[in-house]
Amino acid sequence: MPRAAMRLIAAVAALAAVAAPGAAQQVGPANGALLLVGGNLQDPAIVERFLDLAGGTDAPVVLIPTAGGAESYGQTWRGVDAFRAAGARDLTVLHTTDRDTANSPAFVAPLRRARGVWFGGGRQWRLADAYLHTRVHDELQEVLARGGVVGGSSAGATILGSYLVRGDTRTNTIMMGDHEEGFGFLRGVGIDQHLLRRNRQFDLLEVIRARPDLLGIGIDEDTAIVVRGDRFEVIGRSYVAIYDHERRLDSGGLFYLLAPGDAYDLATREAYRPRPALGPLDRVVAGPWPEAPR
Numbered sequence: 001m002p003r004a005a006m007r008l009i010a011a012v013a014a015l016a017a018v019a020a021p022g023a024a025q026q027v028g029p030a031n032g033a034l035l036l037v038g039g040n041l042q043d044p045a046i047v048e049r050f051l052d053l054a055g056g057t058d059a060p061v062v063l064i065p066t067a068g069g070a071e072s073y074g075q076t077w078r079g080v081d082a083f084r085a086a087g088a089r090d091l092t093v094l095h096t097t098d099r100d101t102a103n104s105p106a107f108v109a110p111l112r113r114a115r116g117v118w119f120g121g122g123r124q125w126r127l128a129d130a131y132l133h134t135r136v137h138d139e140l141q142e143v144l145a146r147g148g149v150v151g152g153s154s155a156g157a158t159i160l161g162s163y164l165v166r167g168d169t170r171t172n173t174i175m176m177g178d179h180e181e182g183f184g185f186l187r188g189v190g191i192d193q194h195l196l197r198r199n200r201q202f203d204l205l206e207v208i209r210a211r212p213d214l215l216g217i218g219i220d221e222d223t224a225i226v227v228r229g230d231r232f233e234v235i236g237r238s239y240v241a242i243y244d245h246e247r248r249l250d251s252g253g254l255f256y257l258l259a260p261g262d263a264y265d266l267a268t269r270e271a272y273r274p275r276p277a278l279g280p281l282d283r284v285v286a287g288p289w290p291e292a293p294r
Contacts, residue, residue: 119156216243
């Protein structure tokens with residue numbers, strides 16, 4: 001075969017590899033999807049979207065309420081109600097605070113058939129204590145690898161990032177506490193919740209100033225991001241805030257808001273708003289952050 005033809009074939013193959021789904025993901029999951037809610041989930045469309053990503057109302061879904069802090073949870077845990085109302089038929093509540101149990105084959109068996117896993121709200125450090133780097137954590141990776149969805153609300157959203165915001169065991173007002181590692185399904189990302197409802201929109205600035213390598217994402221209540229690969233879209237009823245040390249608003253603001261329907265590229269850190277032709281938001285510019293007030 002002539003060398004020119006061989007080079008052309010190699011170039012086409014390289015382009016195909018770049019364009020292939022799941023290729024070289026930098027931040028989000030290579031396969032499957034994540035759905036992160038900022039707390040106080042009321043919009044049934046968000047639950048319906050989760051079930052769609054899992055494969056429909058017959059898909060096996062595991063619900064993990066451990067962040068709530070109770071000693072035990074039964075199959076009638078109140079968090080099940082929203083999924084049953086959306087038509088889900090195959091639901092299993094899974095809970096332990098014992099890491100040996102979380103490492104046992106019997107405990108993780110429901111996760112091995114799951115197409116969706118959902119983490120309820122509470123304190124995110126409880127999820128880290130129980131499941132981080134256990135067989136449960138491994139099986140969550142496998143859910144994504146086979147094209148399923150992992151999601152959660154409030155603490156259940158924050159745990160999915162790599163940096164554990166509000167992970168202190170003393171109080172949830174400490175942004176950088178005694179637990180700082182999340183599950184890492186969004187790499188290089190710290191996630192806050194209840195953003196506007198609890199007037200938390202300035203809290204992530206502390207984290208991003210201390211860790212400028214991180215991307216901060218703040219999600220308001222009853223609002224979610226749906227992540228596929230390195231792109232997410234905003235759904236629900238309120239706003240998502242982006243905190244990026246390298247980019248600021250042309251007005252000088254230190255974060256900017258995305259509305260339902262907006263999209264965001266986690267790899268390039270560019271935001272997009274639906275228009276007749278998809279294009280980047282022109283209100284975000286690159287530039288250093290001002291020094292923190294003294």
